[in-house]
Amino acid sequence: MNENNVILEVRRITKEFPGVKALSGVDLSLRRGEIQALVGENGAGKSTLIKILAGVYKRDSGEILFEGAPLELHSAHDSLRRGIKVVFQELALVLQLSVAENVFLESFPLKRGGAIDWRTLNRRTLEILGSINLDLNPTRKVSSLTISQQQMVEIARALSHEAKVVIMDEPTSALTPNEIRSLFEVIRRLKVLGIGILYVTHKLEEVFELCDRVTVFRDGQLVSSKPVGETNTNAVVTDMVGRSISTLFPRTHSGRGETVLGVRGLATDQKLKGVSFEVHAGEVVGIFGLLGAGRTELAKAIFGLDPVSAGELELRGRKLRLGSTSHSAHAGLGLLTEDRKGEGLVLQMSVAQNMTLPSVREFARFGLIRTKAENARSQEYVQRLAIKTPSLRHKVEYLSGGNQQKVLLARWLMKKLQVIILDEPTRGIDVGAKAEIHKLIDELAKGGLAVIVLTSEMPELLGVSDRILVMSSGRITGEFGRTEATQEKILAAAIA
Amino acid sequence: MAITATRGQTFTRALILFNEIILVLVLVLLSILISIGNPKFISLANILNILRDSSMAVIAGIGMTMLLITGEVDLSIGSLVAFVGVVTMDIINKTQSTALGVLAGLALGALTGLANGLVRTKLKVNSLIGTIAMMMILRGGVYLYRIAAVQNYHQKEAFFRIGNGYFGFLPIPILLMAVLYLVFLLVINKSLAGRYLYATGGNPTAARISGINVDRLKILTFIASSTLAAVAGVILVSRMNSGQPNSGQGFELEVISGVILGGTSLGGGEGTLIGTLIGVIIMRIINNGIIILGWNQDLQIVVSGFVLIAAVYLDNRRKNARSKIITI
Numbered sequence: 001m002n003e004n005n006v007i008l009e010v011r012r013i014t015k016e017f018p019g020v021k022a023l024s025g026v027d028l029s030l031r032r033g034e035i036q037a038l039v040g041e042n043g044a045g046k047s048t049l050i051k052i053l054a055g056v057y058k059r060d061s062g063e064i065l066f067e068g069a070p071l072e073l074h075s076a077h078d079s080l081r082r083g084i085k086v087v088f089q090e091l092a093l094v095l096q097l098s099v100a101e102n103v104f105l106e107s108f109p110l111k112r113g114g115a116i117d118w119r120t121l122n123r124r125t126l127e128i129l130g131s132i133n134l135d136l137n138p139t140r141k142v143s144s145l146t147i148s149q150q151q152m153v154e155i156a157r158a159l160s161h162e163a164k165v166v167i168m169d170e171p172t173s174a175l176t177p178n179e180i181r182s183l184f185e186v187i188r189r190l191k192v193l194g195i196g197i198l199y200v201t202h203k204l205e206e207v208f209e210l211c212d213r214v215t216v217f218r219d220g221q222l223v224s225s226k227p228v229g230e231t232n233t234n235a236v237v238t239d240m241v242g243r244s245i246s247t248l249f250p251r252t253h254s255g256r257g258e259t260v261l262g263v264r265g266l267a268t269d270q271k272l273k274g275v276s277f278e279v280h281a282g283e284v285v286g287i288f289g290l291l292g293a294g295r296t297e298l299a300k301a302i303f304g305l306d307p308v309s310a311g312e313l314e315l316r317g318r319k320l321r322l323g324s325t326s327h328s329a330h331a332g333l334g335l336l337t338e339d340r341k342g343e344g345l346v347l348q349m350s351v352a353q354n355m356t357l358p359s360v361r362e363f364a365r366f367g368l369i370r371t372k373a374e375n376a377r378s379q380e381y382v383q384r385l386a387i388k389t390p391s392l393r394h395k396v397e398y399l400s401g402g403n404q405q406k407v408l409l410a411r412w413l414m415k416k417l418q419v420i421i422l423d424e425p426t427r428g429i430d431v432g433a434k435a436e437i438h439k440l441i442d443e444l445a446k447g448g449l450a451v452i453v454l455t456s457e458m459p460e461l462l463g464v465s466d467r468i469l470v471m472s473s474g475r476i477t478g479e480f481g482r483t484e485a486t487q488e489k490i491l492a493a494a495i496a
Numbered sequence: 497m498a499i500t501a502t503r504g505q506t507f508t509r510a511l512i513l514f515n516e517i518i519l520v521l522v523l524v525l526l527s528i529l530i531s532i533g534n535p536k537f538i539s540l541a542n543i544l545n546i547l548r549d550s551s552m553a554v555i556a557g558i559g560m561t562m563l564l565i566t567g568e569v570d571l572s573i574g575s576l577v578a579f580v581g582v583v584t585m586d587i588i589n590k591t592q593s594t595a596l597g598v599l600a601g602l603a604l605g606a607l608t609g610l611a612n613g614l615v616r617t618k619l620k621v622n623s624l625i626g627t628i629a630m631m632m633i634l635r636g637g638v639y640l641y642r643i644a645a646v647q648n649y650h651q652k653e654a655f656f657r658i659g660n661g662y663f664g665f666l667p668i669p670i671l672l673m674a675v676l677y678l679v680f681l682l683v684i685n686k687s688l689a690g691r692y693l694y695a696t697g698g699n700p701t702a703a704r705i706s707g708i709n710v711d712r713l714k715i716l717t718f719i720a721s722s723t724l725a726a727v728a729g730v731i732l733v734s735r736m737n738s739g740q741p742n743s744g745q746g747f748e749l750e751v752i753s754g755v756i757l758g759g760t761s762l763g764g765g766e767g768t769l770i771g772t773l774i775g776v777i778i779m780r781i782i783n784n785g786i787i788i789l790g791w792n793q794d795l796q797i798v799v800s801g802f803v804l805i806a807a808v809y810l811d812n813r814r815k816n817a818r819s820k821i822i823t824i
Contacts, residue, residue: 305704329706348766
């Protein structure tokens, strides 16, 4: 291997967030004209790495060599100036401006005196678009383009900066098969131009169709990095999944009662494309899906937080009104949202007040809340769930993530429910609290509830579920019983 | 991580923890300063005078506090106060019944609140804009209804007493204020509705997930707020003894300034009635002080403007300090 060919090298990079080691000692090198795939489960560290390379995050330790020289990035603008362009899933375009204006956004060609040289701007844009075989009018407004065309504009922007490295974060997740084909053509053009490409994806078939090398991340570490010719899908999946920890989560109860919730053909305008399944009393149904599969959308649609375009819901044989959260709540549905602070907690209120929010009515007489009864009940749950808080009146804002999550769980334990939907119940929570929350999920089911757990964490999924449904692109693409489910089968269904 | 407490941070942290105490200190300090200029300020007559003048803004401030707690605002109450005054006086003139006139005024308030609430929840128009529109509609509406002031042709004793009468030594507006204040103190601090107000303003999604009908709650709060403003309008028309279509100008800003000064957050989810009472009275004392010190009365508007900026600035400081506390 010619050493000079390496354009970007990452050495022993480490990045820690409170409670999580996102990257620990990662080495990676990328050559000119190489398309390297980065794969791994959610939370494996891919996104953290590309955000460090984009200048969004600062690394804790380690070094980055770019064209053989150490690279220090202080902002996203820095990385672009140095020749590293990251195309995120959320495109960074100014929709109201033209294609050409976006391509040269940071460096408009100017006439003497400072006016923008529109002719040069449009001509050079045309040249750049031509170099990747793209037929787009430079004066068109970006807002009138398809997502796929907008992506191309982002790539063209990289070329206007003479980027030497282009990093793409799941670029195909919102594209049709035809658009994916033309994207691949553009990426191959970039390769011919000698640009090194890091390609983050969940879809393994893309890896083998497009990439030269596949690098697998797991738990913040680089597990393997091989030329695609020397590996295969099974080997990559094994590297991604790695461990077997199915015994970590004891699922003690698995009785299955009558049908509690029936979901039929549920669809939304954006994401869900007809989802049907049933959940029974005392059953934990785990729903797995990779980023963008539609898990959270499903939870919100069932609860009525998002408008539903088609389908119906039945609760114990009775039709449930769609799109009304107060109706769902009173019918006995509970929802633990993925976004704890944004959608779950009322940060200004106390621990007790947060716990009793859905059930405070039970403590009221003539419309007035009997604080003593409320506090007694809250205290009971603080003890039962071992919530660490100085007092019941303490603002919930000041608790740790794990304890906040327990407050939210207590909220639903206090209320008489039929169905509870838990969306990523252990995200961002340390291992100890995780195990406690898994135990609670088990207890909830034992109490006769129908429990739905939406998760992107494979071990959690296999540990807590009686039955597993797999989602991909807004559909259910697989169903497995507890005994037949394996990580490989689930992942295969998730990337279908 | 420990935070090194600079003096500025200590101050803002104190603002969070002891907001009401600081406000009381400001109130006392202002009173002392004005009394030095003119000892008459501290007389019982002047204190009752200040409280009676404050009663309208405090009563409307109760509603405004509840609205701000849910994350909404109402700028139409100044125009509403004028319209209520004109309608109340007109109806009493026509029916010779004080009760019917007052009822008509309150009904106008409730209907305005309903309209504001529906515009906010059904048409999804931001309440800042929606109620500015309502302010224009009501002000134009009252001019269309009556271009000139409606004079008192009925000479009803009951009507006169609403704004000018006494209960023992206590002016009736102060009594009205005290009763409404205590009732809503209970509502906000002890009732289910009060809890739901805070939850709705603090995190609307969490409130919805907990089964609170956020839209209905907001509509009801708009109605309560406008009806309380209508009570202030009835007191005002009685005190002026004529229904003036151009009255109540700037009333909404006086109320909002007082409420924010009292520690109610513009962002929703936070606020106390105690703070509102003190905040509104501070605004009144400033205005009263300007008169009693014999300064140019136009200063009142200027000073109110500065106080509004100061109040919002303090609100921001509080929010910042809070976000810093989290990182400990």
